[in-house]
Amino acid sequence: xxxxxxxxxxxxxxxxxxxxxxxxxxxxxxxxxxxxxxxxxxxxxxxxxxxxxxxxxxxxxxxxxxxxxxxxxxxxxxxxxxxxxxxxxxxxxxxxxxxxxxxxxxxxxxxxxxxxxxxxxxxxxxxxxxxxxxxxxxxxxxxxxxxxxxxxxxxxxxxxxxxxxxxxxxxxxxxxxxxxxxxxxxxxxxxxxxxxxxxxxxxxxxxxxxxxxxxxxxxxxxxxxxxxxxxxxxxxxxxxxxxxxxxxxxxxxxxxxxxxxxxxxxxxxxxxxxxxxxxxxxxxxxxxxxxxxxxxxxxxxxxxxxxxxxxxxxxxxxxxxxxxxxxxxxxxxxxxxxxxxxxxxxxxxxxxxxxxxxxxxxxxxxxxxxxxxxxxxxxxxxxxxxxxxxxxxxxxxxxxxxxxxxxxxxxxxxxxxxxxxxxxxxxxxxxxxxxxxxxxxxxxxxxxxxxxxxxxxxxxxxxxxxxxxxxxxxxxxxxxxxxxxxxxxxxxxxxxxxxxxxxxxxxxxxxxxxxxxxxxxxxxxxxxxxxxxxxxxxxxxxxxxxxxxxxxxxxxxxxxx
Ligand code: DON
Numbered sequence: 001x002x003x004x005x006x007x008x009x010x011x012x013x014x015x016x017x018x019x020x021x022x023x024x025x026x027x028x029x030x031x032x033x034x035x036x037x038x039x040x041x042x043x044x045x046x047x048x049x050x051x052x053x054x055x056x057x058x059x060x061x062x063x064x065x066x067x068x069x070x071x072x073x074x075x076x077x078x079x080x081x082x083x084x085x086x087x088x089x090x091x092x093x094x095x096x097x098x099x100x101x102x103x104x105x106x107x108x109x110x111x112x113x114x115x116x117x118x119x120x121x122x123x124x125x126x127x128x129x130x131x132x133x134x135x136x137x138x139x140x141x142x143x144x145x146x147x148x149x150x151x152x153x154x155x156x157x158x159x160x161x162x163x164x165x166x167x168x169x170x171x172x173x174x175x176x177x178x179x180x181x182x183x184x185x186x187x188x189x190x191x192x193x194x195x196x197x198x199x200x201x202x203x204x205x206x207x208x209x210x211x212x213x214x215x216x217x218x219x220x221x222x223x224x225x226x227x228x229x230x231x232x233x234x235x236x237x238x239x240x241x242x243x244x245x246x247x248x249x250x251x252x253x254x255x256x257x258x259x260x261x262x263x264x265x266x267x268x269x270x271x272x273x274x275x276x277x278x279x280x281x282x283x284x285x286x287x288x289x290x291x292x293x294x295x296x297x298x299x300x301x302x303x304x305x306x307x308x309x310x311x312x313x314x315x316x317x318x319x320x321x322x323x324x325x326x327x328x329x330x331x332x333x334x335x336x337x338x339x340x341x342x343x344x345x346x347x348x349x350x351x352x353x354x355x356x357x358x359x360x361x362x363x364x365x366x367x368x369x370x371x372x373x374x375x376x377x378x379x380x381x382x383x384x385x386x387x388x389x390x391x392x393x394x395x396x397x398x399x400x401x402x403x404x405x406x407x408x409x410x411x412x413x414x415x416x417x418x419x420x421x422x423x424x425x426x427x428x429x430x431x432x433x434x435x436x437x438x439x440x441x442x443x444x445x446x447x448x449x450x451x452x453x454x455x456x457x458x459x460x461x462x463x464x465x466x467x468x469x470x471x472x473x474x475x476x477x478x479x480x481x482x483x484x485x486x487x488x489x490x491x492x493x494x495x496x497x498x499x500x501x502x503x504x505x506x507x508x509x510x511x512x513x514x515x516x517x518x519x520x521x522x523x524x525x526x527x528x529x530x531x532x533x534x535x536x537x538x539x540x541x542x543x544x545x546x547x548x549x550x551x552x553x554x555x556x557x558x559x560x561x
Contacts, residue, residue, distance in 0.1 A: 023536070024375065024376060024377050025377055025534045025541050026540075026541065027555050027557055028045055028051075028372075028541075028555070028556065029372070029532045029541050029542075029543040029554065029555040030045075030054065030370070030372050030543070030553065031372075031479075031545050031552075032058050032368075032530055032551060032552065033062065033069065033369065033457075033530060033545070034062060034066050034550065034551065034552065035552035036061055036156060037065060037370065038058070038370075038553070038554055040058055040061035040152035040153065040156070041054035041055075041057050042554060044057040044144065044149050045374060046558045047559070048143065048559075049148075050141075050143050050374050050378050051372045051373065051376075051379055052380060053142040053148075054149075054374065054380075055080075055380040056138050056142060056150070057151075057152055057153070058372065058382075059076070059078075059134055059370075060149070060150050060152070060153030061152050061153045061156055062384065063130070063153060063206075064153050064156040064157045064161065064206065065156055065161045066368055067203075067390065068171070068366050068386075068389040069385070069389075070368045071391070072128060072130050072131050072134075072209070072210070072213070072401055073128050073402050073403045074128055074129075074130055074384065074386035074387070074391060074406065075093045075128060075133070075384070075404065075406065076094070076129070076133065076383055076384030077090055077091070077092060077093070077094065077269050077273055077382065077438070077440050078090070078380060079091075079267065079268070079442040079444065080137070080380055081377075081444060082141065082378055083377030089255070090255070090442075092133075092253070092254050092270075093129030093130050093133025093134075093251050094129050094438060095406040095407075095435065096126055096127045096129070096249060096435055097126055097127075097407065097410070097436070098127060098240050098242070098432065099245055100432065101240065102430065102432070103429050104430075105430060106407075106412040107412065107413060112413075118407045118410070119392070119405050120392060120393055121177075121237060121393075122234045122237035122241075123238055123240065124391075124392040124403075124404075124405035125241070125391070125392045125403035125406070125407065126407050127241065127246065128404065129249060130384065131213055132221075132250065134150075135217045136251045146213075146214060146217060150213065150214040151214075154207050154210045154211055157206040157207035157400070158203075159202070160201055160202035160203070161200070161201055162197075162200055163197055163199045165197060166550050167195070167201075168194050170366065171189065171194045171390070174389050174390040174393055175189070175193075177390070177393035180393065181237070181393055183395035184393050184394060187201065187203060188201065206399075206400025207400070208400070209399050209401055212225070222246040222249055223247060226401075228243070229397065230246065230399055231245075231396075233395070233396020233397050234396055236396075236397075237394055237396075254321075256270055256276060257280055258280075259283050261283040261286070264446070264473070264474060266279060266280070266443065267443065267445075268443040268444075268466070269383075269438075269442055270328075271328070271437075272319065272435040273437075273438040273439065274318045274463065275438070275463050276441065276443075278311065278313075278314055278439075278463045279441060279463060279470070280332040280337075281306075281309070281331055281337055281340070283467070283470070284332070284336075284337030285306040285309065285310075285337045285338075285341040286306055288341040289302050291471070296508065297511040300488070300504070301512065301517070302346075303467075303468075304488070304497055305349070305350060306340075306341070306344070307467070307491065308352060308492050308495075309344075309492075311491040312352065313331055315424050315492060317331060317427055318424075318428065318437050319426075319434075319437050320435040320436075320437070323434045347515065348515055349516035351495060351516070352493055352494075352495040353495065355492070366387070366390075366457060367384070367387070367440070367458070367462075368384050368385070368457055369381070369383045369528065369529065370530050371453035371531055373451070373453060373532050373541065379453050381453045383441065384440075385404070385438075386405070387404055387408060387419075391403050391404040393405075406436055408436075409436035409437060410428055410429065410434075410436040410437070411425060411429055411437075414426070414429075417493070417494075420439070421491065423493055424437065439458075439459060439460055439462040439463050440457075441462050442455040443470070448536065449535065450534055451534045451536070452531065452532070452533045454482060454529060454532075456469075456529035457527065458527040460489075460491050461527065462527075464487070464490070464491075465526075468482075468488075469482035469529060478544075479543060479544035483530070483545060483546040484544075486501075486502045486503035487500050487525075488504070495518055496519070496520050497517050497518065497519050497520065498520050499520070500522055500525050500526070504519075525548045528548055528549035530544075530551055531553075532553070541555050543555050
């Protein structure tokens with residue numbers, strides 16, 4: 001009997017191995033916001049690394065060549081899927097508030113928010129999580145040593161990269177703040193001015209910091225000489241970091257948020273991101289409609305109304321789950337969404353002011369997302385940030401580390417919007433050691449037919465961009481369509497539908513306005529989506545980078561894996 005069940009088990013495991021062996025993509029794919037970062041990932045895959053090693057390499061390279069978007073002075077969320085056993089996890093490397101932070105730290109004596117205090121300068125910086133996350137991913141999920149996967153980034157920091165039009169635009173936007181910090185100004189400006197196209201940004205101190213990190217792992221950043229220079233630099237510029245803050249930083253592994261929509265399984269970011277919950281809520285509301293059967297104005301109307309309701313809940317209920325009891329089950333349940341959907345009226349808007357709330361829009365210019373699929377079927381969706389372009393615009397002397405201004409993602413005061421126009425309350429109030437609420441939404445969408453990997457920067461608009469991408473996927477379209485389709489967005493407050501120039505035609509604008517929508521066409525596009533789709537039905541892999549950015553997506557064998 002024993003033998004027979006053993007033989008049976010052997011048969012079962014052989015069978016599953018055979019199935020698993022078939023269920024592999026024919027090629028690997030990387031889509032990232034910068035060609036040099038995609039190149040770094042390909043180099044690591046070619047060297048025998050898996051998708052997780054490549055994610056370390058791409059993250060670190062982006063930290064060097066997209067200094068306005070993310071970096072080792074910032075944080076992010078890395079959503080991982082391990083092919084071998086289907087294990088899925090979100091590595092939470094989100095910044096934490098320093099231990100000396102307090103609820104009213106950005107308010108003046110009269111209790112008003114001091115403009116700029118949570119955006120520019122050392123007081124705006126949370127304790128970075130990216131180095132801890134990269135070390136964690138390499139150690140527990142990668143095949144190569146951390147030091148190997150960091151090599152391309154170290155090389156790029158030492159040898160420099162060339163300024164392009166995108167860099168110039170963002171440096172221009174933050175020029176005044178960069179001029180205020182001598183280190184940041186020296187590294188990222190050219191004699192105090194926006195560098196010319198073709199100018200080479202060399203980051204020798206960052207190369208040295210990355211080298212210490214490669215050599216000593218987290219101890220090379222969170223302890224020792226680098227940590228001391230970081231703390232000294234922050235305190236010299238009015239910040240409140242201590243060595244304890246750095247020593248105590250730990251990544252968290254979070255269970256991703258899951259939802260179902262029309263036979264698709266959506267896996268996305270867990271709190272302290274609001275992304276997965278808001279996506280689940282919107283998709284659950286939309287499941288009450290046959291979107292394809294609706295005319296285009298009615299379809300847009302119900303999508304906007306679902307955005308409004310999900311963002312209203314975001315402002316009240318979402319924050320760091322280690323500090324606030326986020327009602328995840330209720331907010332992601334189809335029954336609750338059904339109740340919300342019932343309040344949607346087809347012939348008129350529901351003004352946000354009529355939805356009970358609590359005193360509670362950004363450029364898509366910065367922050368970064370990348371997607372990776374390797375030849376074994378491992379996948380990574382990662383969205384990383386230092387928040388505003390060039391973060392806090394502070395580099396502590398001798399470190400080369402550009403600090404984030406992620407503290408602005410907290411609600412500095414109930415009802416007062418942050419740089420992304422978002423409002424919040426107690427759930428997202430500042431507390432020592434707490435992580436600010438995020439909108440970053442790295443996402444997988446899976447069915448028997450295929451696997452999608454997507455995400456984007458864009459502040460508060462990240463979640464609705466991912467929603468539109470998922471709906472476009474559900475409608476049968478491929479990544480090139482998800483990344484380029486015209487976008488629109490509603491976030492509860494302000495009670496406005498923001499839309500890209502070509503999102504609606506004139507009749508559509510008129511019809512939506514007649515329903516009571518307050519429409520605002522944006523001057524420029526937003527977002528920078530990087531997406532991959534592995535179509536299991538025909539064995540093809542597709543990758544696409546948002547035409548609004550300069551990203552680079554590649555599909556190929558990239559050597560052995
Ligand atoms: O975590 C967040 O939600 C923000 N810090 C992301 C910022 C962002 O995407 C800026 N890009 N436009």
